Amino acid sequence: MDMAYETLLVEIEAGVMSITLNRPDRLNAFTAVMLAELTLALDAAEKEEAVRAILITGAGRGFCAGQDLGDRKVIDEDIDLGASLEERYNPLVKRLRALPKPVVCAVNGVAAGAGANFALCCDIVLAAEGASFIQAFAKIGLIPDCGGTWLLPRLVGHARAMGLALTADKLEARRAADWGLIWQVVPDAELMREATSLARHLATQPTRALGLTKQALQASSTHSIDSQLAIERDLQREAGRTEDYREGVAAFREKRVPAFKGR
Numbered sequence: 001m002d003m004a005y006e007t008l009l010v011e012i013e014a015g016v017m018s019i020t021l022n023r024p025d026r027l028n029a030f031t032a033v034m035l036a037e038l039t040l041a042l043d044a045a046e047k048e049e050a051v052r053a054i055l056i057t058g059a060g061r062g063f064c065a066g067q068d069l070g071d072r073k074v075i076d077e078d079i080d081l082g083a084s085l086e087e088r089y090n091p092l093v094k095r096l097r098a099l100p101k102p103v104v105c106a107v108n109g110v111a112a113g114a115g116a117n118f119a120l121c122c123d124i125v126l127a128a129e130g131a132s133f134i135q136a137f138a139k140i141g142l143i144p145d146c147g148g149t150w151l152l153p154r155l156v157g158h159a160r161a162m163g164l165a166l167t168a169d170k171l172e173a174r175r176a177a178d179w180g181l182i183w184q185v186v187p188d189a190e191l192m193r194e195a196t197s198l199a200r201h202l203a204t205q206p207t208r209a210l211g212l213t214k215q216a217l218q219a220s221s222t223h224s225i226d227s228q229l230a231i232e233r234d235l236q237r238e239a240g241r242t243e244d245y246r247e248g249v250a251a252f253r254e255k256r257v258p259a260f261k262g263r
């Protein structure tokens with residue numbers, strides 16, 4: 001099933017909604033339209049029961065170069081970038097993280113500025129060997145946004161986060177994986193095969209449990225062990241009431257592969 005967007009290619013196949021950022025001549029830089037369309041696509045992904053995983057990538061040689069700096073408005077005299085974050089970027093980041101289905105990101109090329117941090121907000125990030133991550137903000141007099149100042153120290157530690165943010169140096173995919181910034185690096189030619197196969201696998205898994213797992217792990221960085229144990233208790237109660245839990249245990253007892261339905 002294909003859906004019509006101006007800046008995205010969106011299709012649903014084998015339980016996976018694939019979203020391709022599609023402004024390749026601008027390295028898929030974000031525009032207001034693209035940000036709005038991404039929110040629409042994620043809304044559809046959540047509502048559509050047949051969608052049990054999301055795969056995000058970029059068209060052409062880049063993943064996403066962050067905010068479109070060609071847009072005249074970004075340097076208007078009275079520009080309020082805080083408002084732009086509040087109205088467009090922050091809701092998208094929150095939407096992505098709160099989506100109760102796994103989101104795989106296939107970083108096919110350079111991911112810079114808001115484009116890098118948008119990728120890092122996804123649940124599992126794979127990158128092609130030729131891809132790279134750049135906290136480009138300092139180069140244009142800005143600070144990392146889209147959750148970068150929260151995510152980076154948690155993913156790679158304070159020293160590396162500070163180095164990446166203050167120098168705006170390019171981090172190659174291989175090193176990003178070595179540092180634990182992303183899940184895996186794969187040869188360029190294999191990126192989409194690997195990422196699609198991972199997303200399709202996740203789409204066959206107990207979707208509700210995966211959504212609850214995502215919720216629990218995200219909560220962990222702002223909770224004590226005691227309150228995290230309480231979160232696990234509440235979310236496990238919910239998981240234990242799903243059909244997929246009963247199916248998982250039945251399949252184990254019957255020594256067969258479980259047929260999860262996502263409910």
Ligand code: LHQ
Nearest residue numbers: 025026027029065066067068069070081084112113114136
């Ligand atoms: C682009 C862009 C781009 C437009 C490449 N825009 N055209 C900001 C403000 C507002 C609110 C909220 O938050 C933010 C957050 C941000 O995202 S700030 C950070 C914005 N992004 C950047 O600073 C990155 C700018 N781009 C680059 O530094 C380079 O393009 C990278 C390192 C990503 C890639 O370099 P190359 O591989 O050498 O490619 P290129 O520079 O030749 O780019 C190819 C084309 O894409 C080129 O157009 P052209 O017509 O000359 O072929 C670029 O102008 C265009 N492009 N990024 N962000």
